[in-house]
Amino acid sequence: MKIGIVQPLIQSGVDALEQNRDHLCQLADQLFGGGAELVVLPECANSQYFPASAQMAAALAEPLDGPSVRRWEMLAAARSGYIVGGILEQAQDGIYNTAVLVGPRGLLGRYRKMHRFGWEREWLCAGDDLPVFDLPDLGIRLGMLICYDLRFTGAVNALALSDIDLLAVPTTWTSIGKRILWDWHGYAPQDHLVIGYAYAHHIAVICSDRVGQEGTVTFLGASIAVHPGGEVAIGPLSGNEPATAIADLDVKSARNKRIGSAGDLQRDRRPEQYRTRIVVEYEKRT
Numbered sequence: 001m002k003i004g005i006v007q008p009l010i011q012s013g014v015d016a017l018e019q020n021r022d023h024l025c026q027l028a029d030q031l032f033g034g035g036a037e038l039v040v041l042p043e044c045a046n047s048q049y050f051p052a053s054a055q056m057a058a059a060l061a062e063p064l065d066g067p068s069v070r071r072w073e074m075l076a077a078a079r080s081g082y083i084v085g086g087i088l089e090q091a092q093d094g095i096y097n098t099a100v101l102v103g104p105r106g107l108l109g110r111y112r113k114m115h116r117f118g119w120e121r122e123w124l125c126a127g128d129d130l131p132v133f134d135l136p137d138l139g140i141r142l143g144m145l146i147c148y149d150l151r152f153t154g155a156v157n158a159l160a161l162s163d164i165d166l167l168a169v170p171t172t173w174t175s176i177g178k179r180i181l182w183d184w185h186g187y188a189p190q191d192h193l194v195i196g197y198a199y200a201h202h203i204a205v206i207c208s209d210r211v212g213q214e215g216t217v218t219f220l221g222a223s224i225a226v227h228p229g230g231e232v233a234i235g236p237l238s239g240n241e242p243a244t245a246i247a248d249l250d251v252k253s254a255r256n257k258r259i260g261s262a263g264d265l266q267r268d269r270r271p272e273q274y275r276t277r278i279v280v281e282y283e284k285r286t
Contacts, residue, residue: 001140001249001252003038004034004039004244004246006027007221007223008024008041008211010046011048013048021068027244028075028083032075032081036246037081037138038168039082039084040170041083042085042208042209042210043146044088044097045086051119054123061095063091069102073106077106082101082138084101084142084170085099085100093125095124096112096113097113101133103135111144111145114127114152130159140252141165142164144168144169145169147171150194156197164254166206169206173209175217176217186238188222191207194224195226199230202228203254207224207225209222211242220239221236221237222235224236227253234246
């Protein structure tokens with residue numbers, strides 16, 4: 001399955017929203033033209049990631065039937081493809097950091113970021129469910145997370161146990177809290193986490209990030225696509241430059257959870273034993 005990665009440089013400011021939409025749609029259209037069946041865009045794809053205030057966050061947000069999703073719906077219909085992309089979603093009860101999934105027949109659903117990072121805890125609401133999408137046209141089952149969610153193994157495990165074939169992750173990987181931004185192979189720290197999940201759960205994983213800076217924060221790029229089993233299909237992309245790429249991912253092999261003749265990731269699970277006990281080592285008395 002051919003999946004497109006868009007790693008853009010996004011312009012800041014409310015006035016740049018339409019310019020960013022145009023740019024991302026142009027890049028996604030080029031990927032569809034190159035054979036991509038699904039294109040993945042970053043977190044908050046059409047806007048800067050760090051709003052200066054709650055009022056600015058509200059100005060950057062839009063409803064699910066707003067201009068970004070409508071543009072993606074039109075493109076997906078014209079190209080008979082699928083798009084996963086992030087927006088700040090304006091809902092009746094507040095603003096969410098949301099990943100949407102659109103296809104040739106329109107909006108299929110959304111995932112709202114469950115684990116909020118930094119400023120998000122002050123100004124955004126938290127999501128509370130993990131939807132899984134069956135896509136008969138593509139013959140796959142897809143799950144979505146957003147950036148910081150990858151730190152929480154329970155969320156990935158829940159999706160893997162729902163038999164997803166592909167985990168699509170719009171991201172904004174940042175320099176916050178990191179001593180090393182990229183290793184000598186160009187991998188950001190998060191790339192290693194992604195490879196580990198693909199290896200451990202035998203699922204395909206694709207992450208689309210952005211590049212550039214906002215204030216003192218550097219975005220890490222290094223977007224990546226990984227086959228089930230942990231083999232890197234493409235990436236990491238540049239840590240500094242905008243890029244696009246098409247990964248030919250062996251997504252459907254995710255359904256085979258056997259490890260040669262020695263193991264089986266479904267058969268060998270022992271959830272009834274997954275509990276801990278605390279052992280205290282007492283000091284020796286003289």
